[in-house]
Amino acid sequence: MIVRVLIADDDPLIRDVLRDVLDEEPDLEVVAVAADAREAVELAERHAPTVVVLDVRMPYGGGSHAATEILQRAPSTRILAFSAYTDPGAVDEMRRAGVTDYLAKGVRNTELVAAVRRLGER
Amino acid sequence: MQPDDWRESDLFRLLVLGVRDYGIFMLDPGGHVVSWNAGAERIKGYTAEDIIGRHFSAFYPPEDVRAGKPDWELRVAKAEGALEDEGWRVRKDGTRFWANVIITALYDDTGELRGFGKVTRDMTERRRAEQQLTDRRRLLAHLVEAQERERQRIAWDVHDDTIQAMVAVDMRLQLFARKLPDEHRETVEQLDGAVRSAISRLRNLVYRVRPPGIERQGLRESLAIYLADTSMVGEIRNELERDPGDDAAITIFRICQEALTNVRKHARASSVTITLSTVDRGFLVRVIDDGTGLPDLDPNAGHFGLIEMRERAEASGGWCTVTAQEGGGTVVEFWLPDVRP
Numbered sequence: 108m109i110v111r112v113l114i115a116d117d118d119p120l121i122r123d124v125l126r127d128v129l130d131e132e133p134d135l136e137v138v139a140v141a142a143d144a145r146e147a148v149e150l151a152e153r154h155a156p157t158v159v160v161l162d163v164r165m166p167y168g169g170g171s172h173a174a175t176e177i178l179q180r181a182p183s184t185r186i187l188a189f190s191a192y193t194d195p196g197a198v199d200e201m202r203r204a205g206v207t208d209y210l211a212k213g214v215r216n217t218e219l220v221a222a223v224r225r226l227g228e229r
Numbered sequence: 230m231q232p233d234d235w236r237e238s239d240l241f242r243l244l245v246l247g248v249r250d251y252g253i254f255m256l257d258p259g260g261h262v263v264s265w266n267a268g269a270e271r272i273k274g275y276t277a278e279d280i281i282g283r284h285f286s287a288f289y290p291p292e293d294v295r296a297g298k299p300d301w302e303l304r305v306a307k308a309e310g311a312l313e314d315e316g317w318r319v320r321k322d323g324t325r326f327w328a329n330v331i332i333t334a335l336y337d338d339t340g341e342l343r344g345f346g347k348v349t350r351d352m353t354e355r356r357r358a359e360q361q362l363t364d365r366r367r368l369l370a371h372l373v374e375a376q377e378r379e380r381q382r383i384a385w386d387v388h389d390d391t392i393q394a395m396v397a398v399d400m401r402l403q404l405f406a407r408k409l410p411d412e413h414r415e416t417v418e419q420l421d422g423a424v425r426s427a428i429s430r431l432r433n434l435v436y437r438v439r440p441p442g443i444e445r446q447g448l449r450e451s452l453a454i455y456l457a458d459t460s461m462v463g464e465i466r467n468e469l470e471r472d473p474g475d476d477a478a479i480t481i482f483r484i485c486q487e488a489l490t491n492v493r494k495h496a497r498a499s500s501v502t503i504t505l506s507t508v509d510r511g512f513l514v515r516v517i518d519d520g521t522g523l524p525d526l527d528p529n530a531g532h533f534g535l536i537e538m539r540e541r542a543e544a545s546g547g548w549c550t551v552t553a554q555e556g557g558g559t560v561v562e563f564w565l566p567d568v569r570p
Contacts, residue, residue: 120397128404164389191392196445212396213428216403 110227113156114140115147115173116189117165121212125160125189128216135223144173151177151184158226161206163190163197171204178205185226189219252349255335258342260285260303272328272351274321285347288318290325306332306345315352327356369544377479384439392431399424433458437486448478452485452503459493462500470507477565480545481505481514484538488516488561491534496520496559511547511566519558538563 112129114137116122122140129135138154141147145167151159159177163170174186186206190197193211201209207229208222245253245266252269254262261284265277273280273288280287286299293299293316306312311333318328333346402421406414436458443451449467456463473481485503492498498520506513535551542549542563549563 118393118397120394121400124397124400124404128400131404131407191388191396194446195450212393213399213425213432216400 108227109134109136110158110224111136111138111154111156112223112227113138113147113151113154113159115142115144115150115159115165115170116162117142118162121162128219129160129223132220132224135220135227144168144170147173148176148180152180155181155184157185158223159184159186160189160223161186163188163192163201170206171200174201174204174206185229187222187226250350252347252351254347256285256303256345256347258344260299260345263344269349272320272326272349273318279321288349290317290319293317302330302332303345306334307342310334318349326351327353366544366546369540373480373541373544380438384435387431387438388435392428392435395424395428395431399428443478443482444475448473448481449505451478451482455482455486455489456501459489461489461493463489464500464502466502466504468504468506469512471567473512473565473567474569477512477545477567480541480565481512484541484549484561484563485514485516487534487538487541491561492516492518492520492559496522498558507567508564509566511564513564514562516561517554517558522553522557522559 112135114122114125114129116125119142122142126137126140129137138156139150141150143166147159147161147165159174161170161173165173170188170190174188177184177186186208188198188201188206188209189212190201190209191212198209207226210219210222247267249268249271251266252272253266254269255264257263261282262280263282265275265280270276284299286294289299302312302314311331314330314332316328316330317325318330319325329350329352331348333348335343335346337343399421402417402424406417406421409417436455446454449465452465456465472478489501492501496518498518501516501518504515504517538551538561539549542565545565546568547563547565549561552560552562554560
């Protein structure tokens, strides 16, 4: 089964490389890419992805806002926070918004792919 | 008259006449000068000859005379027994000085008002010194604040821009390495390793420049994380009755950071203890290490870290002192007032 993935990050370099890294995997498919929190909510609604890879600091409310909105519309969506921030406050905020997993930017690509796959299988 | 025959009142008169730091003189019940001492002459510029018999409103600036202040002060002294005032007064040559004045109503044994005793002190120098100290503190506080703002900006820029770009490059390199034949893969993997280690160094830099979430996770936790991140063995004793506000927390953190940097660089200590306690409605912090002691404890000798710690503490209205501990080691001790109600 193919895992359908939405990417949301305001950094274009990260967006592009994330898409390439995930699309490289035969069992993962990036269905949409958002550049801010608002777009993330819209695209999640339109594409109904299985997994959303969500940046934390983004325009229009940030990752926590996007996570809350997406889960309200589609509670079964799995959300992976992918952030440069690793302090307990940032992690807590995302957990409270309902994200399933939290990965710090800078992990190996293989770890990221494994985390997305794991969420897609749930 | 021989000294032996002097009565107490003569001695007292000599004392009053001879005092030079205070102007001490008497007014009659109507406010005219009836006696004059050396201090009054020095401060106000009038000789006894110049001034005796004149009304004491001569010492007040014209605006105070117009407002009736001299007579009002005598009335209050008469009613209350005494009056203390600080304000501008005028010397004989017309120049002004900042005076502390105490007027005491003098009654004789029958209860009749005999006049007023007046003690005047020239506070101009002290006022100037206090003003300068206040100005200096204000300037320091602005500097510290500007520095914090600037640090935060740099930290965010590095974090949101530089590190993100390098993370993207790192991910790209990993992707690239997978597609390369073995003989080239190793080179790209080395490159990837270099980028990853640069990312980790930048993260440490950002943390040192601006510890994230000191507002969120509190001072104690931030200090503990800092100790762990710099691989120092340490203990934090939190005996505070009330946690500091954000500004005080950042100042305490920064001074501790500076102290710990000194410990790490110079003291060759094996462990350090940070004690936070509530003293005099403020925060007393002690950073004590068991090392060899700092080579130069004189904060004026140009040791930048020590100066910075002291200036940060003073900018917040507190103090900071660095001493050698008996049996080796260094004690950095500082106190900041809790300015909240």
